[in-house]
Amino acid sequence: MKHRTTAGLAAVALASIALTGCASGDNSAEGASDANVCEVEPAAETSPAPSPSPEDVKAVEGIEVTGPVGEAPKVSFKTPLEVSSPSSRVVDEGSGDELAEGAQATINYVVLGGKDAKQTYSTWETKKPETFTLGDPQYDLLNDRLIGQKVGTRIAMASTAMDQTVQVTVVEVAEVNQIPTRAEGTAVEPEAGLPAVELADDGQPTVTIPADYQAPSELVVQPLIEGDGPKVTKEQTVTVQYAGCLLDGTSFDSSWSRGTPTSFPLNGVIPGWTNGIAGQKVGSQVLLVVPADQAYGDQENGAIPANSTLVFVVDILEAKAA
Structure with missing residues (x-):
């Protein structure tokens, strides 16, 4: 998987x-x-994702996210941050429409290197939020974390990228749209x-x-x-x-x-x-x-x-x- x-x-x-x-x-x-x-x-059928270890949970809990929802967040954490499996926590609970499987979610996100906390990408800076269908297997890292949440939800997560480096990502749901x-x-x-x-x-x-x-x-x-x-x-x-x-x-x-x-x-x-x-x-x-x-x-x-x-x-x- x-x-x-x-x-x-x-x-x-x-x-x-x-x-x-x-x-x-x-x-x-x-x-x-x-x-x-x-x-x-x-x-x-897909296999369930591996459960995060207690060390993984503690590492993600140490990610500090500040700033108002709707604007680019400020993210800080102790480096180097390491995890053995994808781990996340809800930073802010949304109050908008619920995110259901099959709906289109539009998200903004910022990515930082776990080794040095340097920002590598931000949709807030590019002004190009990303839209995907909830449940799409290509977005398996986000599906379980977002389905059932609401617009305005902000989550912080740490995972291993394709180059085997740890990345910290803060995701905010900006919009949801139900389509046929x-x-x-x-x-x-x-x-x-x-x-x-x-x-x-x-x-x-x-x-x-x-x-x-x-x-x-x-x-x-x-x-x-x-x-x-x-x-x-x-x-x-x-x-x-x-x-x-x-x-x-x-x-x-x-x-x-x-x-x-x-x-x-x-x-x-x-x-x-x-x-x-x-x-x-x-x-x-x-x-x-x-x-x-x-x-x-x-x-x-x-x-x-x-x-x-x-x-x-x-x-x-x-x-x-x-």
């Missing part, structure tokens, strides 16, 4: 996202025995011959790709559900549910498998996503068939072979300024 620092969370590898499209409703493919079926893997978990709107009849999509009761897609389906030379953008929200622009950050497949039915990536929607800047992913999602309405579901030249070209990327056409089903849940 990965335990990221908040600073590490800001560096999620968004550019690796590849999404596969699925059609909604009962647009099931005929002759399924001659088709490739792409099913999303179920969400994996799936696309809701008017069903759109897709063009004949495209990969077909069936939706489970919770909205999770299964994609059926005809065995004789020919990879397109140009990007295919097929709305399956039309939402009633504003149109997405390339400069925005979007929150989506998605499933990605290869033409042989292999599932290579899915937010459904991680249990929560995913947010990323639309200008920071593959061109097929940037070009396919921009111009669509929030609340829509879109099937994308992305040629290799708008995906990863002749480069292998994880489970995606070189020169692969990618299929995505994308539920656009929210779009906001990056």
Whole structure:
């Protein structure tokens, strides 16, 4: 189980996202025995985080945080500060809306080195607070500590970063926003011959790709559900549910498998996503068939072979300024 620092969370590898499209409703493919079926893997169970030792608890209790909520805090502690596992305490209890799993939390935070207490990063200074979905496994360091708290909560925590140095982070929740978990709107009849999509009761897609389906030379953008929200622009950050497949039915990536929607800047992913999602309405579901030249070209990327056409089903849940 990965335990990221908040600073590490800001560096999620968004550019690796590849999404596969699925059609909604009962647009099931005929002759399924001659088709490739792409099913999303179920969400994996995660192991509980190790419990902090009494020494870890004492170390975090020694972190002093002063200053009014809403402003950059002053943080001090005895150096060097060391912990054997992620440890935290609530410095200030919030009084705003409750933080529930599946909601989007916007946080400000400051990071200091445990060895010398020198500040290494602050969203207050960059004026770029970070937004994520509560429950997203990539933020496992924060989920249990924030879910059930309220807006305005301030926590102090110490953890080991990816370079094995101890970091002290003070996090403050600035805002929470409840968003849908799936696309809701008017069903759109897709063009004949495209990969077909069936939706489970919770909205999770299964994609059926005809065995004789020919990879397109140009990007295919097929709305399956039309939402009633504003149109997405390339400069925005979007929150989506998605499933990605290869033409042989292999599932290579899915937010459904991680249990929560995913947010990323639309200008920071593959061109097929940037070009396919921009111009669509929030609340829509879109099937994308992305040629290799708008995906990863002749480069292998994880489970995606070189020169692969990618299929995505994308539920656009929210779009906001990056």
